Amino acid sequence: MLTKKQVMTTIKGMPETFDTTQLFDRILLLNKIEEGRQQIKEGKGFTTEEARKKLKKWLK
Known part of the structure; x- marks a missing residue:
């Protein structure tokens, strides 16, 4: 939510x-x-390594 x-x-x-x-x-x-910031605070984000793995799968 924005202020x-x-x-x-x-x-x-x-x-x-x-x-x-x-x-x-x-x-x-x-x-x-x-x-996105709120999702990260809630633990819903990905580490850089997790993001790289997902991206690698998507780009196949």
Whole structure:
């Protein structure tokens, strides 16, 4: 979950003029990053070695 502060920081970092799609894309990216961080805190992440093994299988 995002905080109001995170969203406001994102908006302040935008150029003076932008379309809503650009803003939504940035907020969506920020949200996905926060979800990933939360999953890691909950022990749902993978070690680098585990990720490499999974990636190797997917790329076959």
